[in-house]
Amino acid sequence: MNVLVTGYTGQLGYDVVREGKKRGISMIGIGREDLDITNEEEVYKYVQYVNPDVIIHCAAYTAVDKAEDEKESCWKVNVLGTKFIATAAKKVKAKLMYISTDYVFDGKGEEPFKEEDKPVPVGYYGLTKYEGEKIVRDLYEDYFIVRISWVFGTNGHNFIKTMIQLSETRNELNVVGDQCGSPTYTFDLARLLIDMIQTEKYGVYHASNEGFCTWAEFATEIFTQTNKAVTINSISTEEYPTRAVRPKNSRMSKQKLVENGFEPLPKWQDALKHYLNELAQEVK
Template sequence: MKVLVTGYTGQLGYDVVQEGIKRGISMVGIGREDLDITNEAEVCQYVQRVNPDVIIHCAAYTAVDKAEDDKETCWNVNVLGTKFITTVAKKVNAKLMYISTDYVFDGKGREPFREFDKPDPLGYYGLTKYEGEKIVRALLEEHFIIRISWVFGINGHNFIKTMLRLSETRNELNVVGDQYGSPTYTFDLARLLIDMIQTEKYGVYHASNEGFCTWAEFASEIFQQANKDVRVNAISTEEYPTRAIRPKNSRMSKQKLNDYGFEPLPKWQDALKHYLNELAQEVK
């Protein structure tokens, strides 16, 4: 099996490639310096040359605030890029896995969103990711669409690294306490995705570590586990205005993972512990 992974320089793409290599799978990881996914001819030529059995499409424009102003770039990467990747996947008869997001939902209510609930994005980033989902569904009958949330991994920037950096100079922080979701450790997620592509259990899935929390609760747990003496004050979304509206409810049901026999990811607190150990090893 040969697997092509776009977005290799990001958190998830990097860990997916590492996981595949560990299992003896032929992995080809590419970043934007290797391939411009917004160039149709280039995408077609490159993918046909690699001729993969599976494409895991992690590459995306994910700067949610910038997306509100740089709509053209966001559309080109998330919509056109996905269209070109999906089209050539069909041409070379490769399985396609498209990585989507909790931002496709409107964030209303308190119940976890189910895999079949109708998306209704609040911002432009979420809109483009949903458009990508629709393209994948329209062009390929057999596909995986994986919605993820609150991602953290060893390769790249994330909330945990930001909190740890701030803890070096601050002993008190205001963190949003009315947005709920599930942190997702790319090391754990990568194992699930590699398991999944070796099956024909196609469809839409929600994948994140088990359990829900707010950003403020997440921050408190980070400081507690990292032995940092930082006080966290939970504030409202309105007290921390951002260019793009954040969904207050990013809880997602993972019922389909269970129904199809996939192993649930560990609890987010356990994932955090593993990740902090991984960060400590990097420093040594």
Template sequence: MKVLVTGYNGQLGYDVVREGLKHGFNMHGIGRKDLDLTVEEDVKKYIKNIKPDAIIHCAAYTAVDNAEDDKETCRNVNVKATKYIATAAKETKAKFMYISTDYVFDGAGERPFVETDKPSPIGYYGLSKYEGEKVVEQLLENWFIVRISWVFGINGNNFVKTMLRLAESRNELSVVGDQFGSPTYTFDLARLLIDMIQTEKFGTYHATNEGYCSWDEFAKEIFKQANKRITVNSITSEQYPTRAIRPKNSRLSKQKLIDNGFKPLLEWQDALKQYLIELTQEVK
């Protein structure tokens, strides 16, 4: 199987390529230096030349706060580029998987969002990703849309690495405690995506590690597992203002994965444990 993966320089794209290679697939991971996804003719020519059996579109504009002020760039990457890639996928008859986000929801309430809940993004990043979803649905007959949240992986920056870095110089931190979601290890997620792309079980899915927590609970678990003596103070979203409003409820139901025969990912605490081991090996 020949698989094209966009966003190879990011956390998820990197692990998807790694996982595909383990399966013996012909993996083509591309980053910004390889191809400008916002140039339609270049995208069309590149994909037509490679003729992939499947495309996993991980690339995205993910600077949530910057998106509020740089809407044009955000839209070009998350909507227009998605349209160009999906169109090329249709022309080459490649399976198409679009990686979306919990930010398509407004974060209201406490129950986990299901795939059929109507998106209602509260920020421009979430809006652009939702518009990307709609482009995929309109252009293609069969597709995978996979919404993910709170990712951490070996390649790139993330919350875990930030906490560990801050722990080197501080003994006390304030972390938001009223936003809830599921930390998700890209190594685990990549295995699921590679399994999924080999099937015909098309549709919209939610894919995260199992269990829910708040950011401050996540931080406490990181320090606990890393044997760092750090005091974590829980604060509200209002006490930590950001340019873009974050959804307070990012809980996503993964029941559809189970209903379609896909294996649930590890509990997030176990995934964190595996990740910290991987980080240690990387340092060596």
């Protein structure tokens, strides 16, 4: 099996390539410096040259706040880039996996969003990711669309690293406590994605570590596990205004994973523990 992974320089792409290689699969990871996915001709030539059996499309414009002001750039990467990758994948008859997001939903209510619920994005980033989903559905009969949330991994910036960095100079932090979702450890997610592409169990999936928490609860657990004496003040979304609207409810049902026989990811607290150990190994 020959697998092409876009977005290799990001948190998820990096771990997907690492996991595939561990299993002896031929993995080709590419970043922006290797291929401009917004250049249609370049994409077609590159994909035909590599001729992969599977493309896992992790590359995305993910700067949620900047997206509100850089709409053209965001659209080019998340919509046109996805269209070019998906079209090229179809030409070489490759399986396609598109990585999407909880931001395709409006974040209303308290019930977990099901895979078949209609997306109603409230921000521009979420809108472009949903447009990407629609392109994949239109071009392919068989596809994997995997929606993820609150991602953290060793290769890149994330909430955990930010919290640890802030704790070096602060013993009290204000963290939003009315947005609820599930953290997703790229190490765990990568294993699931590699399992998935070796099947023909196509469809839309939600994938994140098990359990729900608020950002404030997530921060509290980070400092509990790192033995740092930092006080977390839970504040409202309104007290921490951002350029883009954040969904207050990012809970997602993982029913499709269970129905199709895929093993659910570990609890987010266990994933955090594993991740902190991995970070500690990197420092040594």
